[in-house]
Amino acid sequence: MKRLLTYLLVLFLPIILVACVSSNNSTSTEGTNDSQDNESTDTEQEDTQSADEPVELTYWYWADNSEYSNLMQDIIAEFNETNDKGITVIGEEYPWDGGGYSETLFTAAMGGGGPDVAAFKLTSTPLFTANNLLAKLDDYIDSWEDKDDIEENLYDIMKSASGTDNLYVMPWNTQVLYMYYRPSIFEEAGVEVPTTYEELLTAIEQTTMDTDGDGNTDIYGFGMRGATGGQEPWGSFIHGRGGDFEDMTSKEAIQGMQDFIDIYENGYAPPSATTDGFNEIIANFKSGKTAMTVHHTGSSAEMVETFGDDVSAFAFPEGVGQWTSMGDTNNVIFESTEHKEAAFEWVSYLATGKGQEDWTIATGNVPVSTRVQEMDHFQNDEFMKASIEGVPFAGILPIKDTTTEWISTIWPNTTASALLGEITAEDAMQQLHESLHEE
Amino acid sequence: MRRKNINIWPYLLVLPALLIVTFVVFIPVIEAIFMSFQSYDLRRPDKIAYLGFRNFADMFSDPIFWLAFKNTIIWVVFGVGLQFLFGFILALLLNQSFRGRGIIRAVSLIPWATPGVLIGLMWKWIYDGNYGVLNDLLIKLGLLDQGITFLSQTSTAFGSVIVTIIWQGIPFFAIMILAGLQVISREMYEAADIDGASKLQKLIHITIPSLKNVIIITILLRIIWVSNSVDIIHNMTGGGPSYSTQTLSVYIFNKATVLDLGYSSSMALFLMFMLAMVAVPYLKNAFKER
Amino acid sequence: MRWKRIVSLYIPLGTILLFLLFPFYWTFITSMKPEHELYGSTVTYWPKELTLASYQKLFGEFNFLLPMWNSFLVATITTFVTLFVSTLAAYSFTRYEFKGKSLLMGLFLTNNMFPNVLLLIPLFAIMRSFDLLYTPISLVMAYATFTIPFSVWMLTGYLKDLPNALEEAAMIDGANRATAFIKVILPVLMPSIVATGVYIFIQSWNEYTFAVLFTNEATRTIPVTLKNLIGQLGVQWDLLTAGGIITIIPVCIMFFFAQKKLIEGMTAGSVKG
DSSP states (O other): OHHHHHHHHHHHHHHHHHHHHHHHHHHHHHSOHHHHHHHHHHHHHHHHHTTTSOEEEEEEEOOSSHHHHHHHHHHHHHHHHHOTTOEEEEEEEOOOGGGHHHHHHHHHHHTTOOOSEEEEOGGGHHHHHHTTOBOOOHHHHHTOTTGGGBOHHHHHHHHHHHTSSSOOEEEEEEEEOEEEEOHHHHHHHTOOOOOBHHHHHHHHHHTOBOTTSSSSOOBEEEEOOOSTTTHHHHHHHHHHTTOOSSOTTSHHHHHHHHHHHHHHHTTSSOGGGGGOOHHHHHHHHHTTSEEEEEEOGGGHHHHHHHHTTSOEEEOOOBSSSOOEEEEEEEEEEBTTOSOHHHHHHHHHHHHTSHHHHHHHHHHOOEESBHHHHTSHHHHSOHHHHHHHHHGGGEEOOOOOTTHHHIIIIIHHHHHHHHHTTSSOHHHHHHHHHHHHHOO | OHHHHHHHHHHHHHHHHHHHHIIIIIHHHHHHHHHTTBTOBTTSGGGOOBOTTHHHHHHHTOHHHHHHHHHHHHHHHHHHHHHHHHHHHHHHHHHSOOTTHHHHHHHTTHHHHSOHHHHHHHHHHHHOTTTOHHHHHHHHTTSOSSOOOGGGSHHHHHHHHHHHHHHHHHHHHHHHHHHHHTTSOHHHHHHHHHTTOOHHHHIIIIIHHHTHHHHHHHHHHHHHHHHHOOHHHHHHTTTOSTTTTOOHHHHHHHHHHTTBHHHHHHHHHHHHHHHHHHHHHHHHHHHHOO | OHHHHIIIIIHHHHHHHHHHHHHHHHHHHHHHSOHHHHTOSSOOSSOSSOOOHHHHHHHTTSOTHHHHHHHHHHHHHHHHHHHHHHHHHHHHHHHOOOTTHHHHHHHHHHHTTSOGGGTHHHHHHHHHHTTOTTSHHHHHHHHHHHHHHHHHHHHHHHHHHSOTHHHHHHHHTTOOHHHHIIIIIHHHHHHHHHHHHHHHHHHHHHOOHHHHHHOOTTTOOHHHHHHTTEETTEEOHHHHHHHHHHHHHHHHHHHHHHTHHHHHHHHHHHHHO
């Protein structure tokens, strides 16, 4: 019997051991805010002393296709060669995974194994700052020579996302949504480019056509996105009627939702719209199934490749209100890194340096550096023009700690219910409002 | 003295497996149990507090939870049931001798060997309402006039996803049962042949009883596995449209990826409890009458 | 006789195989279609222009061999480690009566019931504290979370169906337990071990959730590399489907050789029995 007890003890020893280790970990990540601040000032001093010693930085990013992946590796290589501070960036690519990237990054950072610097989406900011994972950038920005190359309002957007007055996120590039359309279909339907929201609704109706007369719709007016990401074009409809995100239960906002539902129920959008994501709306547009769809410059190159001159763009037109979504890709520096100065060198190279030029020119994203925006490449492109036209009324969803869940599951499912006639526009807006603004 | 010595061996044999599993599972599970009694939402780390049974109370008044629960039952009953049926048939077929059997056995593994990412995308592509091959085939066969958007309607989405999990799970049952078939000694069948038993009689009186434990365990493990499976639904529909394909495990996954760990742990414990309710009596019955 | 065979074997087998293999065929065709044909107005069942460009790209600039090697390494180690410890445990569960047996068996079963996604954060911290992050060992450990419980139960099932008489006969002949196990049980159990091994191998070969977290560029496995091909700007169908095909082939080839073991066990069993 004694022997059996000993064996049992041996058995449970590791359990106790691991329990201790893991509980130690959790206390050190949660409760030691003050000591972390002290530590960070120490390391900053060390940083300045040893500025010339070689520094290695791990950088996490995702790539939207393999060309972008190669591009990022090239930019990293060039930075490593040309910077005179002995900084070596090691790029680690992670899958975008429909937004799963942010959770992977968070889990790694919480577990103490994350990178020094990472590409980042603004919507995740509350999660990361609430857990004290990100480094404050205010001091670095204030003493940065290129500070004014980035517009003040962009900094403000980054700040508001954290829910504090501090800046944790370094701008990198943005994407402003606009409407792609097919001039040839417009001509066939006898429709002009809409200049008001009402005209847009009419245009969507009129470009929905049965071209071969077999009783089935062959061209749908609007390539609606009902899967995750669809909240961005949807927001334009809500604002078109004068609604907004602060009070989605207003009469105007509900009317906007009703317009959205009507487009689907009347058959002006493909029946698959309830689950259509980026791939589907682009494929439908490129195969001629839809006359209009909302996206940004990231897809303009392939549109032109498919249609040549037979594709163009207009900014989402004004109704009672006017709004379009501004997408963003940024960079963050982690509080845990020992090389904040070096990390800032790298993120600023991407924000205003050669890295900004190379990345935005090749990917077609809107630069954040005003210097780069003024380059000929961006001034002469019709799609870039539609983007820049949208900038004055472009905005983002309210960034709260509920936003990520709202985007990934609540909006798509609630909207699908409304589109499929399971709930009314009013109920849908009520649910959407409550889940976003829940305290 | 002797008796005690004998008693140590079983523990020693279990020890290595137990040690590895202890390191990697027990600790996280215990943490999850603690989390399920707290408002453990990492989006609001400064508000984490002990809640008692609040998470469970919330869960039982959450209509999405009940929908997911219902979906889980449908998912498991049809998913596992049909996987088993077709898998068993396939195993019996693959156990016969015919030319090219090795190759056929190897290729029938394909669905199972396919990465989840690809299964999701591939089937989405097959079901596609505009360019999908399934619609094209149905139209060519004259069964349809116009394509159905299988994954976009609440009426068809879940059935379509279930067909995919059946597709993926057939080889598993086939291989496991095929392995079990090899242990049955040939003499039993020969004796039955002498008695003039039909094929069906041999199946019912020899094959199935001899495989009883293997069948019970494969079904049970598969029930557990399928009810916990996330990646096919995640890659095909994400649980939509309108939550119609969201099972409990997908709901847990979605809640956990937005870092509401308290609520998702509560649901995970509930799911675990339900599975245990299925497993324990099932195993007790199965192993008692030996 | 011939007709009977067609009805009882070839027709059902053909139907099931058609269902199982058509999606694979479709993947293969998709991997070779140029894009305009992919989204064309008519569905084509054999591409008009064949292109192997995606396969070249995959091995040329994409270096797909590295993740293949990593996946192979992780899956192989996991398979052997799991099979070894699980066979011992299963033997213990079926051939001994001891205190706490049902508790231990229950522990292994409930392990299977817990969703992976909730294990991630604590497991990551554990891996880091043992300095295993971003090494293949961390994946082997993580995969053990689901392979060991599964295998222990599966092998317990097979061993239970195996008559005790086999080894008892050998032990009466003077062999000790270990010899009886190796000489008598193991050969008969081989098909079951192979089947379980195939299961472990495939699960580890295809796992994504842990793999994305516990690997970096150097140790990355196939599913993560494949998922890298799906960005915000759509899916790279050509590379993804080509990668998928290449992922499946080694598993099938391996099983082609392994499945012969499924028959060997049979002969061994009937000789002794």
